Amino acid sequence: MAISVLIPFTFAFEPLVALGLMAGIYNGAMYGGAIPAVLLRIPGTPAAVATSFDGYPMAQQGRGGYALQVAVVSSSIGGIASALALMLLAPPLARLTLLFGPSEIFWIAVFAMTSVVFLLGGNPIKGLISAAFGIVVSLCGSDIITGYDRFTFGHLELLDGINIVVLLVGLYALPPVIDLLQKSSSPDASKASELNAGSFWANLPGMRRFAKTWARSSVIGILVGILPGAGGSMAAFLSYNEARRDSTNPKDWGKGEPEGVAAAETANNADTASALIPALTLGIPGTAVAAIMLGGLLVHGLQPGPMLFRENPDIVFGFMWQFLFGAMLLIFLGGSLATNNFARVLLLPRPLLGSIIIALMLIGVYSIHGRMFDVYLMLGFGLVGFAMDKLDYPLPPVVLGVILGAFAEQNLRLALRIGRGDWSILWTNTASVVLILLTGAVVVGPLVMRTIRKWRRTKNIQGE
Amino acid sequence: MNIFRTAMFASAAALVASAALAEYPERDIELLVGFSAGGGTDVMARTLEPFLEKYIGDGANVVIKNIPGASGQIAVTQVAEAEPDGYTIGTYNLPGVMARTLDREADYTADSFTYLANVVNDPNVIVTPQSSSITSMAQLIEEAEADPGAITMGISGLGGDDHFMFIALEDATATDFTLVPFGSSAPTRTAIMGGHVAAGILNVSEIAGFEESIRVLAIASEESSEYAPDVPTLKSEGIDVVNGSLRGFVAPEGLSEEVEQKLMDAFRQTFDDPEFQQAMRDTSNPTRLSLGEDFRMLNNAQLEFAKRVWETSPWK
Numbered sequence: 001m002a003i004s005v006l007i008p009f010t011f012a013f014e015p016l017v018a019l020g021l022m023a024g025i026y027n028g029a030m031y032g033g034a035i036p037a038v039l040l041r042i043p044g045t046p047a048a049v050a051t052s053f054d055g056y057p058m059a060q061q062g063r064g065g066y067a068l069q070v071a072v073v074s075s076s077i078g079g080i081a082s083a084l085a086l087m088l089l090a091p092p093l094a095r096l097t098l099l100f101g102p103s104e105i106f107w108i109a110v111f112a113m114t115s116v117v118f119l120l121g122g123n124p125i126k127g128l129i130s131a132a133f134g135i136v137v138s139l140c141g142s143d144i145i146t147g148y149d150r151f152t153f154g155h156l157e158l159l160d161g162i163n164i165v166v167l168l169v170g171l172y173a174l175p176p177v178i179d180l181l182q183k184s185s186s187p188d189a190s191k192a193s194e195l196n197a198g199s200f201w202a203n204l205p206g207m208r209r210f211a212k213t214w215a216r217s218s219v220i221g222i223l224v225g226i227l228p229g230a231g232g233s234m235a236a237f238l239s240y241n242e243a244r245r246d247s248t249n250p251k252d253w254g255k256g257e258p259e260g261v262a263a264a265e266t267a268n269n270a271d272t273a274s275a276l277i278p279a280l281t282l283g284i285p286g287t288a289v290a291a292i293m294l295g296g297l298l299v300h301g302l303q304p305g306p307m308l309f310r311e312n313p314d315i316v317f318g319f320m321w322q323f324l325f326g327a328m329l330l331i332f333l334g335g336s337l338a339t340n341n342f343a344r345v346l347l348l349p350r351p352l353l354g355s356i357i358i359a360l361m362l363i364g365v366y367s368i369h370g371r372m373f374d375v376y377l378m379l380g381f382g383l384v385g386f387a388m389d390k391l392d393y394p395l396p397p398v399v400l401g402v403i404l405g406a407f408a409e410q411n412l413r414l415a416l417r418i419g420r421g422d423w424s425i426l427w428t429n430t431a432s433v434v435l436i437l438l439t440g441a442v443v444v445g446p447l448v449m450r451t452i453r454k455w456r457r458t459k460n461i462q463g464e
Numbered sequence: 465m466n467i468f469r470t471a472m473f474a475s476a477a478a479l480v481a482s483a484a485l486a487e488y489p490e491r492d493i494e495l496l497v498g499f500s501a502g503g504g505t506d507v508m509a510r511t512l513e514p515f516l517e518k519y520i521g522d523g524a525n526v527v528i529k530n531i532p533g534a535s536g537q538i539a540v541t542q543v544a545e546a547e548p549d550g551y552t553i554g555t556y557n558l559p560g561v562m563a564r565t566l567d568r569e570a571d572y573t574a575d576s577f578t579y580l581a582n583v584v585n586d587p588n589v590i591v592t593p594q595s596s597s598i599t600s601m602a603q604l605i606e607e608a609e610a611d612p613g614a615i616t617m618g619i620s621g622l623g624g625d626d627h628f629m630f631i632a633l634e635d636a637t638a639t640d641f642t643l644v645p646f647g648s649s650a651p652t653r654t655a656i657m658g659g660h661v662a663a664g665i666l667n668v669s670e671i672a673g674f675e676e677s678i679r680v681l682a683i684a685s686e687e688s689s690e691y692a693p694d695v696p697t698l699k700s701e702g703i704d705v706v707n708g709s710l711r712g713f714v715a716p717e718g719l720s721e722e723v724e725q726k727l728m729d730a731f732r733q734t735f736d737d738p739e740f741q742q743a744m745r746d747t748s749n750p751t752r753l754s755l756g757e758d759f760r761m762l763n764n765a766q767l768e769f770a771k772r773v774w775e776t777s778p779w780k
Contacts, residue, residue, distance in 0.1 A: 098677075101660030144647035147567065147622040147780030154569070156541075159534040282657065291650070292500070298507050298747055308673070369533055410647070417644045418616050418661060 015300040015315055020322040022293055027326045030232065030269045031075040031334055035342050038067045038261070040180075040357070042173040046164050047232030047268035049172075049399050050240040054253065054260030059346070067261050068342060069200050072334040073207055074214060074262040078269030079327025081218035082225065086273040086280075087320045090309075093226050093274070094281035100227060103415035103426050107435035108227060109408035112234050113400065114439050115241055126393045133384075134401020137162055141406075145413050157373040164402055166365055166374045170381025171398060173361050175389040181354045210262040213243045217263045221270025226277050232268040233403055237396075239267035273323045280308055280316065488550055488723050492525045495713075496543055496554035498536025504669075505555050506530060507747050508584055508711055515740045519730035535621075537564050540714075544572035548716040550723035553580065558710035562767040563623040566774045574767055578719040579759040581731035582712030584744075585752035586667040587685035588629040589692065591678050593659040601682045601701045604663060605637050612640035618656055618664035620649040622779040625709040626665040629684060631773050632705045633665075633698075653678070667709050668692050669748040684708060691750055710766070711749075712759060728756050 013021065033044030038055030051071060058067040085093070100108070140151040141161030152158040217239035224235035243263035244253045253260050272289075279290040302312055309316050345353065365378045388395060412426075419425030427433060495513065499505045509528055517524050531539040540561050543554035556577070564570050592598045598607060608615050619626040622645055630643060644661050646652040649670055656664040657677040668691045671678055680695045684707045688697055698705050715727065734740050735753045744751050754762050773779075 098654070098658035101655055101658055144621065144645050149568075156534040156538055159537075160532075278654075282654065295501065295503055295507060298504075370529070370531060371533075371538075414644060414646065417642065420613060420616075420642055 015302060016318050016322075018296065018300060019315070019319045020326075022296055023319065023322045024326045024329075026272050026289060026293070027075075027079050027269065027323070027330060028334075030079075030272055031072055031265070031330055033268075034071040034075065034261075034265055035068060036173075038071060039064055039342065039346055040173075041176050042357070043168060045232070045268075046168055046399060046403065047236050047271075048264075049168075049233060049396055050236035050264035051261055051268070052172075053240065053264070053396075054255070054257045057254070057256035058258065058261070061256050063256065063258075064346065066203065067258065069203055070207060070210070070258045070261045071265045073204065073331060074210065074217075074265035075269040075334070076327050076330040077214045078218055078221055078266035079272060079330060080324060081214075081266075082222055082270045082273035083320060083324035083327055085222045086277055086323065087317070090277045090281055093222075093277050097226055097278040097282060099431050101415070102411040102418060103429070104431045104435060105227070106408055106411040106415055106426070107432050107439065109404045109411065111435055111439045111442070112238060113404050113408070114442050115238055123392070127397050130388065130393050130395065131397035131401040134398035134403075135405030136401075137167060137398070138402045138405035138407075139409070144410060145417065155373070157369075157371060157377075161406070162377065162402070163368055163374065164399075165368055166378045167381050167402060168399065169361050169365055170378040171385035171388075171395055173357060174379070174382025175386045177354050177357050177361075178386055180350050180357075183350060207262075210259060212246075213259055213263050214266050216242060216246075217266035218270045221267035222274040224267070225271030225274030232271045233399065235267040235271040236264040237400065240264045269327070273320075273327075276323075487522055488726060489520060489522065489524045491551060492527045493520075493550065494552050495526050495528050496539045496552065497528055497530045498532065498539035498555055498557065499530070500532040501530050503532075504749075505536070505557060505711055508744075508749055509555055511743045511747055511749070512583065512734060512740070515734040515737055516730055519733040519737075520726065521730075535560055535564075535624075537561070537568075537570065541571050543714060543716060544576035546716045548578070548718035548720075550715060550719060550727065553713055553715045553727070556582075556712045556714040558582075558712075558763065559625055559628055559766045559770050560623070562763065563628075563770045563774075565767075566770055567623050567778075567780055574763060576717050577714040578717055578724055579756060579763060580713045580715055580724070580727050581735070581756070582710050582754040582759045582762060583731070583735065583751060584711040584749045585685075585708055585754075586669045586711070586750050587683050587689060587706070587708035588626055588665055589668050589671060589683045589695065590629075590633070590663065590681045590698075591656060591666055591671065592663045592681060593656055594677050594679050595659050596662065596679070598663065598681075599679065601696070601698070601703070604681060605639055608637070608639035608641055613642050615641050615663055616644050616661040617641040618644045618646055618652045618661040620652045621645055621647060625667070625707060627779060628769065628773055629665050629705070629707045631777055632707055633703070636703045636705050669750055672748050689750060691748070710762070712754070724756075731755065 029045065030047065033048035034051045034055065035044065037043040037048040037052040039059050041052050041056040043049045043052050055064075055067045055071065058064060136151070138161070140158055142149050142152070142159045149159060220239040220242065221232075221235040224238065225232075240260055240263045243259060244250050247253065247257075247259065249257075275290040276293065279294050297308075302308060302315060348356075361378065362375055365374050366372065368374055385395065388398075415425050416423070427436060495509060497506050497509045506528075513526050513528060517526050520526075531542060533539075536555070536557050539554055540556065543552060546552035562574065565573060590601065590604070592604070598604050604615070617630060619630055621627065626649075627643075627645070630641065633639075634641060641663070644655075646655060649666060652664055653666060653670060653674070655661050656666075657674065663681075666678075668683060668685075668689050671680055672691055680692050682698045682701050682703075683689055683692055683695045684698050684705050686697070686699070686706055688695060713731065715724070719727075732753070732755060735751070741751060
């Protein structure tokens with residue numbers, strides 16, 4: 001979002017300066033999305049949804065400042081890992097991208113959906129209804145394979161589908177604002193006094209315990225980043241899920257576990273630079289933001305593709321260094337200056353805070369395409385979100401449905417087209433088989449583990 | 465009071481008169497771009513904008529406004545419905561804009577516009593992956609004849625230039641391919657590079673730098689292109705098809721002759737500027753100018769072709 005607004009500004013600069021600015025915006029926006037996600041449960045980007053799972057409960061317990069500190073360090077580490085991957089591994093990783101055709105991409109989407117079913121939590125029926133709603137929303141728009149318009153009701157604005165940001169802002173931002181305005185007009189003094197989490201630098205050494213999560217989430221983020229079309233939100237969901245599965249106290253997750261914030265934020269920043277690997281080397285944008293950045297390169301006369309590294313190494317490697325320094329700077333700027341100040345937002349009187357958020361929502365959604373239609377759509381989703389909130393329907397499955405639903409459907413149909421209707425195309429290549437086995441492992445794995453554990457326990461008892 | 469009102473009326477009248485007499489342009493010219501910042505059409509508009517300002521002269525200021533959505537249809541509708549005073553112009557993509565008048569309800573027709581200049585002509589190319597055993601156009605046709613439908617062909621979208629190319633190719637050679645529409649050109653190119661489809665249709669600007677993984681069999685232009693100098697034209701292969709993606713600029717219908725002339729002159733001077741040509745080469749935009757009436761005729765020819773395709777093989 002920020003990047004598409006700001007990119008025209010970069011056109012006036014020298015290429016390297018412009019690219020540095022883009023890299024900085026990209027990195028900063030990924031962390032910036034975490035701030036409202038933690039403080040207000042309003043994710044600034046789709047990738048920050050997973051951050052709000054534990055970040056918001058932490059803020060409610062008065063540990064919002066600490067949550068933001070964890071988020072900024074994790075973001076920075078994810079960004080650094082990703083920039084290093086871009087610098088050192090770009091050519092071999094780019095070749096990996098080419099292995100993924102429609103059938104493989106379909107299986108990736110299935111794998112991601114299967115893995116995050118665990119995120120549904122609570123009432124599985126309600127979770128599935130939420131996911132189904134998300135999938136229906138994702139199907140809206142012109143179908144690329146037959147050309148028919150689906151659920152557009154004659155509106156040109158719906159032909160390209162519903163922009164995820166419109167949905168996200170409505171669904172996530174409006175209900176908390178309504179809640180905010182319903183409560184008393186003075187800020188919650190008791191929580192506010194606990195806001196200050198102590199010095200960032202004093203807390204830093206204690207965060208070493210997240211090292212394992214940082215490493216795992218970085219790898220997940222980098223790998224998801226190079227896959228076409230997946231993007232930061234999938235990286236964040238998958239790594240949150242993996243971290244929880246590995247945790248010794250999975251029950252505390254979703255109730256304010258700082259490690260959850262670390263997992264989500266590391267992964268959604270680790271996909272930033274790695275999404276540029278296929279973009280720079282093959283001209284394939286891994287995410288929407290990478291696509292915009294490709295355009296930015298083109299404006300400066302830099303043709304993305306295999307020749308870029310050979311013809312303009314100074315610019316390509318300069319760009320990578322900028323990514324690395326940008327990620328490092330994030331710790332200093334985001335960490336020491338801003339984090340506690342952002343948390344002070346909560347000290348504002350509620351009516352003021354609520355009105356500011358509503359104004360920002362309206363402006364932000366309007367500026368995506370410059371049209372009021374999206375604003376009305378966002379308000380409509382806001383009402384749906386409010387109803388879902390009151391009826392205890394979980395919101396994350398909606399986001400997943402929107403991101404993965406049409407993505408899986410289109411790639412399945414493309415694969416079947418390529419196979420001329422023969423379903424065997426879905427399992428006749430190695431990459432697909434590997435993905436099917438992984439998906440199977442996710443489903444059967446926990447069952448098998450439980451059976452083995454039970455079997456061991458009964459054996460032990462018998463032994464005694 | 466009465467005197468005041470008269471004075472106000474008089475000054476208002478004077479203002480109107482001076483507005484009519486004043487040299488165009490006396491305020492910002494809005495250039496509506498139907499796609500997001502950073503896309504091919506946007507890059508073209510932003511490359512051209514400073515030159516256009518320079519050649520309109522009089523301190524003209526052209527402001528680019530991105531109105532993405534419905535593959536450019538939202539912006540082009542706004543141009544058609546704008547005041548024809550020369551302060552609203554827009555980008556125009558063929559065959560898309562005309563194809564939309566057939567496959568959807570559009571609030572404009574071919575007569576809704578003043579055709580200023582078509583600047584980019586990006587011919588289609590027929591490609592296979594470098595790893596493929598198909599290395600020539602003749603071989604591709606042969607294999608398609610031997611087993612109709614066995615060859616999968618990736619394109620970006622239905623009702624676009626590559627889809628029309630696909631249909632024209634099938635018609636001209638009496639063959640059958642399996643159409644695989646990926647929705648946009650980047651994933652199409654990726655699928656071709658990875659060998660996930662047997663062949664594909666792209667535009668010549670999209671293959672620069674990809675010689676190691678994509679083999680270009682033929683180009684659908686009159687002459688061979690500087691972007692692919694050694695590639696034979698379809699015509700030289702005995703297939704009489706010329707097709708591609710066109711990008712230009714239009715204003716609403718009913719522009720005054722004076723303003724139309726001024727804008728067309730500015731576009732011609734822009735096009736003749738070697739600096740502009742270099743900038744377009746740097747951004748991989750194959751240029752070809754069709755001005756005013758030529759552009760209108762080009763548009764009509766595209767519409768006729770789209771109608772023929774729509775009647776014989778509607779794409780939805």
